[in-house]
Amino acid sequence: MKPLGTAVPSQVGQYRVLAELGRGGMGRVLLGGGPDGRLVALKLVHEQFAGDAGFRARFSREVDASRAVSGAYTAAVVDADPDAPTPWLASVFVPGPSLAEAIQTLGPLTEQSALRLAAGLTTALIQIHRAGLVHRDLKPSNVLLAEDGPRVIDFGIVRAVDDDRADITRTGWLVGSPAFMSPEQAKGQQITPASDVFSLGSVVVAACTGTSPFTGATALETLNNVTRADPDLSGVPATIRRLVQPCLAKDPAERPTPADLLTSIGHIAPSTQPWPAAVHGLIAQRRSDLAVLLTKAPGEPTVVDGANAPTVAQTRLDSPAGASAPVHVPSVRRIRRRVYLSAAVGALVLAVVLAWNLWPSGLTEVGKVSGFAEVDQVVFSQDGSVLASVYDDNTIEVSNTETHRRTGQIIGPLGGDNDPEVNDAAFSPDGKVLVTVSRQASGVSVQQWNVETGAQIGQPLIVRGGVSALSQDGRKLAILVAAARMQVWDVAGRRQIAQVTGTQPETKSTASVFSPDGQSIIGRPWEVSGDQAGLNNLVLSDVGSQRPEGRTIRAPSGTKFDVYAFSPDGRLLVTAGTDETVRFWDVATRTQTLQPVKVPGMLFQAALSPDGRALATVEFSDKRRLRLWNVADGKQIGPSIEGVVMMAFSPDSHTFATAGKDHTTRLWSVPG
Secondary structure, eight states: OOOOOOOOOSETTEEEEEEEEESSSEEEEEEEOOTSOEEEEEEOOOOHHTHHHHHHHHHHHHHHHHHHHHTTTTTOEEEEEETTSSSSSEEEEEOOOOOHHHHHHHHOOHHHHHHHHHHHHHHHHHHHHHHHHOOOOOOOGGEEETEEEEHHHHHHHOOTTTOOOOOOOOOOOSOEEEEEESSHHTTTHHHHHHHHHHHHHHHHHHHHHHTTTTSSSSSHHOOOOOOSSSSOTTTOOOOHHHHHHHHSSSSSSGGGGGHHHHHHOOOOOOOOOOOHHHHHHHHHHHHHHHHHHHHHHSSEEOOSSSSSTTTSSOOOOOSOOOOOOOOOOTTHHHHHHHHHOHHHHHHHHHHHHHHSOOTTOOOOOEEEEESSSSSEEEEEETTTSSEEETTTTSOOEEETTOOBBSSSSBBOOOOOSOOOEEEEEEEEETEEEEEEEEEETEEEEEEEEEEETOOOOEEEEOOOOOEEOOOOOOEEEEEETTTTEEEEEETTTEEEEEEEEOTTTTTTEEEEEOOTTTTTTEEEEEEETEEEEEEEGGEEETTTEEOOOOOOOOOOTTTOEEEEEEESSSEEEEEEEETTTTEEEEEEEEEEOOOOOOOEEEOOEEEEEESSSSSEESSTTTTOOOEEEEEOOOOOOOOBBOOOOEEOOOOOOSSEEEEEETTTEEEEEEEE
8 A cells, every 4th residue: 555645754853754644734644653653744835835934833833732732522632843944743643533423424323422422522611711711623533432431632722712813724714614613702702611512502402413503505604504503403402402502592691601610510430332332343453454554564654544633633635636627417406406315325325334344445534625515516726725515506606625714705595586506617727717507597607706705797798598618717608599609709708709519500510528628529319309319419510610520420229328428638528328338439430439437337437547547437326326347347346335426536546536426525435
């Protein structure tokens, strides 16, 4: 097994590096062994941040805050060097899952376990506040479930109670997690220890029900619920409800202190297993994996966990990602809304298992971006530096692919008539502008957005017509306007630049897609008479000459094309049809090349990796299985993944992105 991205150092301070666990918000997270044999989690700052004086100061602040807090329910910092060329800190290694992982994988905790959790978190807050600090980001992913109780982690945005310095993030940004922050935090008001008590109440409710008592369909709705609405405590046991309800008071003065709350909780009987048996099973599995790792011969560090490192709330992506050629599926949004994902719980279980265990021959999760609505689409910038997650509520979040932090403001919600649907999106070549295409009652609306500010650039371009396609650089729009006639528009210039006609007057082209260079466009004709025999054919047209080029690509008799896409270099066309077979066509000669791949069902999406070695497919079924195939021999690589809505390859073929109904965009490492 080999490390993620660039070479992992063999030594950090006095600690020998044993494995790479993943990525944290400020840097990579490594598993280290001290001279005395003790295991530690090493947070190593990204090299590009080490030279930033402001960033280094914030890291020093985290070190100071973490050192100031000690106790049974925090993961203590045991060593650090914020002044090193590459700053680092070492904390106690906790091989337990986060509370977020546990409730997503196994469901809510039992009443007794939730009570133990509340007692542990309350004790942790007493220790934090006693040090004169406010955590400000207490949430399920920042709570680890160790075998003897909870651990509060991640003091990256902790603040001194009397600290009146400017916020550590950009002006106007919220610091914290909307579903678990306090009303005063959501309003940007002064933060006191009472804010952590509010967050504690929300975390305990989530442990009992699986979600925050204020979760809404969008981030804005969630924040409105936090500041205005009563908490949803349905499903919370009466004993727990009695404890958390005072914590969730809107007025900080009405909330109990942690000491008062601990008195209300009362005596907790000692236990060797504070959590349900299934949680201890996860802990045991991680210890077993560590035992296997530690018995290996010394050598190159091993990737143990690429998604949810035990000592960080979220693992960050290592290698940059970029866009692969999109696959066009007619009426994707409408179809997606009709698909019932019956295996959602199973998919979550699988995701967490994959977060710890490396698939020797498959995908390994290396990072994720969590949102507040279903993810409909993922789009990478052309240089791979940023990722756009298109949400079901018609908002778009753009994140840095290395830190997974939002790079600007939320885009949208998109305006327009009749609940617009985002059908397509693409970054400008410099990554500063995001172009979106949405279907509205009045036609197709093309909007341009400033990625950093989230502001709309100019007025929308409204084109009357039907099915549309956007070029990968966002510069061209193709739209079906009539039978056998497709218009091509210059988006920035807001003018029509071409009109492509079909090969026969009795056919019309639908479901278009541009070649990667935007010079050609492919359409699938069907017969106006209604027999749809033309679905067997794909016609390539040259945008410049506005005429079909070369001969038609014809599917085998009795087969209809359902999915098709260009390879990232534009040389191949990948098709899938009703015969459950993926075929590869040479664009220049219109003939089949490579051995077809037989798939176990109708496909919703297919994409070829930029290096041409791997094929990714998503099946059109209630479970929406994603499979990775070896193009050379047509064999599946590793297990399948369920619950995938959309997916895309990075341009270097090393990273793969999936969008799911669990409000999360996941990134995976592709085997070499």
